[in-house]
Amino acid sequence: MVMGAAVELSVADSMTRGGHEQVVFVADAAVGLRAIIAVHSTALGPSLGGIRFWHYPGERDALADVLRLSEAMSLKAAAAGLHQGGGKAVVLWDDQHQFRSEAFLRVLGRAIDELGGRYIAAEDVGATPADMNGLALETRWVTGVDGPGGSGDPSPVTAVGVLAAMRAAARELDGDPSLAGRRVVVQGAGHVGAHLVELLVDAGASVGVADIDRERVDALVRARGVDALAVETVLEEECDVLAPCALGGAFTAETVLRLRCRAIVGAANNQLADSSVDDALVACGIVYAPDFVANAGGIINIAEEFVGYDPRRALTRAAEIEETTARVFALARELGVAPGRAAETMARRRITEEGGGRRWRPGDPAAWTRGEPLRTLRPGVAPAKAV
Ligand code: NAI
DSSP, rough: OHHHHHHHHHHHHHHHHHHHEEEEEEEETTTEEEEEEEEEESSSSSEEEEEEEOOSSHHHHHHHHHHHHHHHHHHHHTTTTTEEEEEEEEOOSSSSOOOHHHHHHHHHHHHHHHTTEEEEEEEOOOOOOOHHHHHHOOSSSSSOOOSSSSSOOOHHHHHHHHHHHHHHHHHHHHHHOOTTTTTEEOOSHHHHHHHHHHHHHTTOOEEEOOOSEEEEEEEHHHHHHHHEETTTTTGEEEEEEEEEEOOOBBBBHHTTTEEEEEEEEOOOOOOOSSSSHHHHHHHHTTTEEHHHHHHHHHHHHHGGGGGGHHHHHHHHHHHTTHHHHHHHHHHHHEEEEEEHHHHHHHHHHHHTTTTTTOOTTTOOOOTTTTBOHHHOSSTEEEEOOOO
């Protein structure tokens, strides 16, 4: 969660090292708000990223987290071919069960509004649609609000994107993208995992599932005839594709040695404990579809809100992740590096070459406004009314 190196540096030095454009500290004693908004890059368009409500040991930890997460959002958006940059907000929030008042959300909403669209908010860990509705009382620059034009639960679109990345991995394995007859093991049958299982069964795959919530697995066993697997050993199952759809950090240099899959393609964020695992997977002959490429369906879904949400267009764009993942594998071969590194290179190249050092300013047109100044998200839709 926390990037150690940046904690020792000053704010400006940390920003310089990571290439961050802007960091805004927000504090309001009356409502008890302490938050940091980081805009990493707006070279490709306004920055988008979730708001995380989290218990941080201290302010420096929160700063390190927001810097790391906002940079990751830039890479994710750039790799997905989106015309937007990366940003993130963290709120120092000690008690995850504590109610957030309208006054609290309004202060945060005003701080976001002051950035004029340079930072567009979304949900992240600890946030709810009610939070987004509260922010929307003060700013247009928020996604995930209830009502017309909202993109709703991104999980089905994320699952379509993961399936698309799996097809690219299957082709990388033996030239055939079809998943029919392949053994796929899914860790985590939550929002994304359950949808993915459905898609895999429909595609003719033989599917095994494990979840610490046994009821979720049983429901899929009953409905779709998949195999229930043990949570403790699921990562060591023999299969064509292993799909981590639970929490991050599933793979370490040590656990990689016990894997019996041919490819890893899943929805979880930060699947590799560190970048050396990327190389370890190559050494083991396992094809790894980088997590931020495979799970970009969620951000692709949100981006569709900018122009008026259309679920079919979101699904079509998520399916394009197959082509993006194939390009990552091709670049990895060309550069002689592991896929995770290749994906990062691909994203950074796009930010540099297409972004050309630009900084998006409030009122500038965005890629989706046909040359008009960007005045709002969800054009033609009335703002949310209540928290
Ligand atoms: P979720 O919370 O609905 O599902 C996670 C599932 O994993 C739960 O059913 C939980 O019981 C299970 N689980 C937790 N630890 C486990 C373990 N050790 N072994 C087996 N199962 C375990 O979350 P969701 O939304 O499905 O997301 C899954 C992952 O994908 C997360 O890492 C999330 O950050 C990431 N992600 C999700 C997106 C989305 O659209 N929902 C978009 C991009 C990334």
